[in-house]
Amino acid sequence: MNWKKALVVAPMSAALLFSANGGLVSAEETTEPTVTNAAVDLRATLGTLLSEHGNLAIITMRKGIEGAEDFEAATAQLAENTQALSDAIASVYGEEAGQAFQDMWSAHIGYFVDYVKGTAAEDEEAKQAALDELSQYRQDFSAFLEKATEGRVEADALAEGLQTHVNQLISAFDSYVAGDYAEAFSKQADARSHLYMTAKGLSSAITAQFPEKFNNSMAVTPAADLRLTLNNILSGHVAFAVTAMQNGIEGEESAEVFKANAAQLAQNTDKLTGAIESVYGAEAAEKFKTMWSNHIGYFVDYVKATAAEDEEAKQAALEELKQYRADFSAFMETATNGEISAEAVSESLQMHVNQLVASFDAYAAGNYEEAYNQFHEGYVHSNDIAKALSGAIVAQFPDKFATDMPSEMPKTGFEPAANNDMMMLWIIGASALVLAAFVAIRKYRTSEEK
Structure with missing residues (x-):
């Protein structure tokens, strides 16, 4: 393997293999959420x-x-x-x-x-x-x-x-x-x-x-739910972005598949946008949605340029992604009051871009083993991004994640006990994320206007 x-x-x-005395984490002696x-x-x-x-x-x-x-x-x-x-x-x-x-x-x-x-x-x-x-x-x-x-x-x-x-x-x-x-x-x-x-x-x-x-x-805790909710949405973004890029290079024969795939990718974006709107209203949600959707568009531009064998257009798309990475990294550092550094976010986002582009390039070249290997790496990396972002958010707003959930889960086929609606996870957990994002977006828009 x-x-x-x-x-x-x-x-x-x-x-699982290390004991409590020599494990990955020390015994929890604090009620601080993690x-x-x-x-x-x-x-x-x-x-x-x-x-x-x-x-x-x-x-x-x-x-x-x-x-x-x-x-x-x-x-x-x-x-x-x-x-x-x-x-x-x-x-x-x-x-x-x-x-x-x-x-x-x-x-x-x-x-x-x-x-x-x-x-x-x-x-x-x-x-x-x-x-x-x-x-x-x-x-x-x-x-x-x-x-x-x-x-x-x-x-x-x-x-x-x-x-x-x-x-x-x-x-x-x-x-x-x-x-x-x-x-x-x-x-x-x-x-x-x-x-x-x-x-x-x-x-x-x-x-x-x-x-x-x-x-x-x-x-099972509120902090853990935030991490896993972000993991779910971010890995879903990777899953639908990679396959949409594959459909895109296949041309007319996959045009209808691409359309449906892209629509699902947009719904993935809408889940986050809906959470923003539920807290801050339609105007803030639209600003965030524009920023997030734009970076997806740059990947689409890269696919189109590849199909047209236009190296300049491919490079232009990569430059747009580079600028997005720099902007997003800076505002996340500002939004989280330094709980996560711009350098760390930038490095993680560059890895994300590299994985999606490498998967697509390999697919377009007919190197399918490498294409799926990079797909896998991108999917797994979503967990790392979710861990870093949720950790910064919980550290910034610990009171929002302070209450532990029951330690025992009901035996009902793995449905959540008192939280069957996924949107509730967003209301509880993602509100901190969207607060950070919206504050940062406003700060950046203000600085750009000066």
Whole structure:
């Protein structure tokens, strides 16, 4: 396995393998809210791995039905994700359990592939057989995790959550095949978010099962919710930006797919904009939306220039991204009162730009293995960005994140206990982020007018 891929599992593995005396974090002796401890890092790692699985599974199914040249590369990336998840499980429950997980997880991916093959052959019996296999997998896997977590995750509740996962992936694929691309990308977004909820439930169960390995810290707190909410939205941005760039270079044959993909990317932006408006009104929201949308537009400009083989236009797009990076980095430092430095933000944003551009360049050149490798790196890097930004926000506004949530999660298929509406997470957590952004934007606009 690529050593870079192994870094995804490292936070979870290390947190579980070290004791409280020699672990990643010291025992929590303060009530100060934090976005990073062994428990929250576990939740973030699971959120990244599981949502990437959903994302890659949907992409692989699409590539399969199209007979696309990058199908094998997408499949290989999905297999690496499975290995990373299996390694994570092994770090908690041992090698035997890790292997059992890998066998079942790989099998359920195979059933999705069987469904794709049945669809291609217009074989309704084969499609139903694949769904039946997924139903059996759902029961077996649920029983496996109930036993592993010593009942902290109930099999019936987990089976319900897994059925939702299956339904979302099948629906996303069926919609794509039927040419309803808007529905296909909408279901993809739903599938990603659902798996973050799965990570929330699993991490809570594991930390309750092994409290000494996590210094009795909790995976579910308002500060952790802010980090994971940002992780979700930022990784979603990467997921839809990369595939939109791929669609863009494919030309007319993917024009309708590109349109739906770009629309989903815009909805990803709207989630943040809606949170800004709920706190500061339409004018502030529009200012922020313009800035965020512009940087997406520069990536689109790069795609167009690549298609036209216009090196000057490509360089111009990169220069626009460079200027955006400098401006955004400076206002984040100002907005957070120095809790996060412009230099740190700039470095992180440059990495983000490099990963998306490198993934696209490799895809355009037909180097699909490298394209998906860079896609993966960009997806994982979203966790780092979310960690840094949420940490700065929580440090600046600790009172907004001071109250801990219950340490036990209900056994209802990994839905949040008293917070089923994702927008509530934005109201609780993102208000601090948007305050910082809006204050900074106003400061920058004022300074530019002088």
